Amino acid sequence: MTDQTSTSGLILEDVTLVHGDGEEDVRALDAISLTVEPGELVAVVGPSGSGKSSLLAVAGALTAPTSGRVSVAGVDLAALDRRRLTRLRRDHIGFVFQSANLIPALTALDQVRLPLTFADTGRPRDPASLLDEVGMSHRANKRPHQLSGGERQRVGIARALVTNPQLLLVDEPTAALDRQRSQEIVGLLARETHTRGVATVMVTHDHAVLHHCDRVLEMTDGRLADHTPTAGVDS
Numbered sequence: 001m002t003d004q005t006s007t008s009g010l011i012l013e014d015v016t017l018v019h020g021d022g023e024e025d026v027r028a029l030d031a032i033s034l035t036v037e038p039g040e041l042v043a044v045v046g047p048s049g050s051g052k053s054s055l056l057a058v059a060g061a062l063t064a065p066t067s068g069r070v071s072v073a074g075v076d077l078a079a080l081d082r083r084r085l086t087r088l089r090r091d092h093i094g095f096v097f098q099s100a101n102l103i104p105a106l107t108a109l110d111q112v113r114l115p116l117t118f119a120d121t122g123r124p125r126d127p128a129s130l131l132d133e134v135g136m137s138h139r140a141n142k143r144p145h146q147l148s149g150g151e152r153q154r155v156g157i158a159r160a161l162v163t164n165p166q167l168l169l170v171d172e173p174t175a176a177l178d179r180q181r182s183q184e185i186v187g188l189l190a191r192e193t194h195t196r197g198v199a200t201v202m203v204t205h206d207h208a209v210l211h212h213c214d215r216v217l218e219m220t221d222g223r224l225a226d227h228t229p230t231a232g233v234d235s
């Protein structure tokens with residue numbers, strides 16, 4: 001791909017996102033600057049309506065910002081047309097959702113294989129060994145209704161990682177899980193982030209899992225502040 005910048009991971013520079021028709025504008029993101037390095041797990045916390053989903057949508061190339069610059073995997077998104085944005089999302093960004101969003105008819109192994117039938121990535125991971133890595137090889141032939149919530153989330157994480165993305169965007173991964181499963185799932189995300197060098201942004205309301213994260217950012221009215229213990233202001 002062209003339009004490379006020097007750093008991979010995620011870079012947001014002075015990003016503003018305004019929703020609305022001009023009469024009742026909502027500034028969902030307000031001059032946000034944020035860099036997430038490869039191998040770094042960043043948590044984003046904050047009250048309902050503060051802009052967390054908007055941040056994931058802009059970082060995931062799903063919504064163009066009103067102003068500012070977004071770079072993913074070393075590529076400036078403003079330089080890409082719709083087709084190339086779709087390719088960038090498919091090949092370089094992994095998404096993990098609140099409830100794993102698995103396909104009911106597919107086995108765990110086939111869920112993880114599926115992205116590789118569409119993706120054009122130079123260095124995909126082996127689905128079976130990835131399923132083993134997330135502790136699910138013994139459930140490889142089970143369908144979603146035969147799995148627990150935590151097991152489904154593990155499969156969802158393996159599916160998001162199989163293309164070897166440079167950016168992983170995670171939305172409330174523990175919302176449906178008990179305390180112990182939540183720790184296990186976010187611990188797994190931290191391990192994958194660190195060992196695979198993926199830049200990960202996780203939105204969460206679950207303060208009990210924040211110790212797994214390298215940085216904690218708090219969003220308030222579309223603005224970000226660094227709330228990592230002992231850290232200064234980020235933006």
Ligand SMILES: Nc1ncnc2c1ncn2[C@@H]1O[C@H](COP(=O)(O)OP(=O)(O)OP(=O)(O)O)[C@@H](O)[C@H]1O
Nearest residue numbers: 019020026027028047048049050051052053054055
């Ligand atoms: N498509 C839209 N059109 C108009 N306003 C929107 C749209 N999407 C979001 N907003 C507004 O932008 C602001 C930020 O919303 P966002 O969904 O990003 O917050 P959030 O922190 O993810 O909230 P929650 O934790 O409830 O999911 C809110 O005021 C919301 O009402």
